[in-house]
Amino acid sequence: MLRQSQRSTPRVKAGRASLDRAAANAILDEAPLCHVGFGTAEGPVVIPTIHWRVGEQLFFHGSPGSRLAQVMAEGRDLCVTVTLLDGLVLARSAFAHSMNYRSVVLFGQARVVTDRAEKHAAFDALMEKLAPGRAALLRPTSAKEYAATQLLAFPIEEGSVKSRRGPPIDVAGDESAAIWAGVLPLALTAGPPEADALTQPGQTLGFPSALRAPWPHTA
């Protein structure tokens, strides 16, 4: 279970909220990116970045010169939010329209990972999330490349999950309206892969058809 706190307790529609760690993990694993919030003297800032999960930790990476990596490295309070949009809920009144979604909001501080083995394993996990099996086809990452990339770990500990699923819930009296109502499912979906100019015709090694999750393919 995730740890609940004042800031992680939803005020409205609490029935959509939970502290279920397995549900949180599934959302974190499916989503390719998150939004990280932090405070500054000038006000809040929210930046999108790639995240990935290993056990009960999230990882982030970035250029050591980026503001987000610097803020994270300083151990400042962060809010990490991941949202998957699952569908548009088309009801029998404008007011009853909604979205199906799953989201996780986490609170905590990151730490810089300097241990070499931990860093290598974490980056392997990133490649495995984004392009399963591809890392084995590539040259090893050099020490210089590892040094040029900051790795940050963040505990999956305090926060909550929120979601909505299922059909529209119409206002009483609207049920008899003669109109199609239901859900238009939405998902991040891959289109036909686009080879770059250096890829030889017929090159199948590394072709992304091998990518399993998180994106179903249309082509």
Added chain:
Amino acid sequence: MLRQSQRSTPRVKAGRASLDRAAANAILDEAPLCHVGFGTAEGPVVIPTIHWRVGEQLFFHGSPGSRLAQVMAEGRDLCVTVTLLDGLVLARSAFAHSMNYRSVVLFGQARVVTDRAEKHAAFDALMEKLAPGRAALLRPTSAKEYAATQLLAFPIEEGSVKSRRGPPIDVAGDESAAIWAGVLPLALTAGPPEADALTQPGQTLGFPSALRAPWPHTA
């Protein structure tokens, strides 16, 4: 053009950044949801919510009892971030992998919209964004329903756009690696509509095939 400020100036990869208002508008219009950050005594909080644009303003809505609506209504400093993930960039080394994306980061304060005509027009625009043409098929929204929904306007003024597009940029020396490299395009895509239990068989009125943007259909 958007207004630049210290907090809206990217520190790294500045070549991916711009202040172009038309580019910002296109991203805001395509994305169905944003992430809103605000500060609290306990630290930063980032919440996903639906946004929509009318001219040079963004709109948000919510239950007046929700924390996000309350924070917005108080005129507190907000950061509104919208991100579209366009593709996975598969390079010839792990290090050169990347994502294609378009994002907008905006800073400012919201105001509660109480003017009746402005409120009605804004909600019409929300329906038109999410389900073009559908509002005309539904009963009018009641005064009670309008009263139960808080509308907030936010100026599209200070912020920046950041994006990456195009093929992988490999590390010098990797170009000859015998592997497929390129881009796996990703987009939020609609699947087959799921009618609810009250929808009569053969009901075509309001069927979401009429939905144009922002989601291409797979079915």
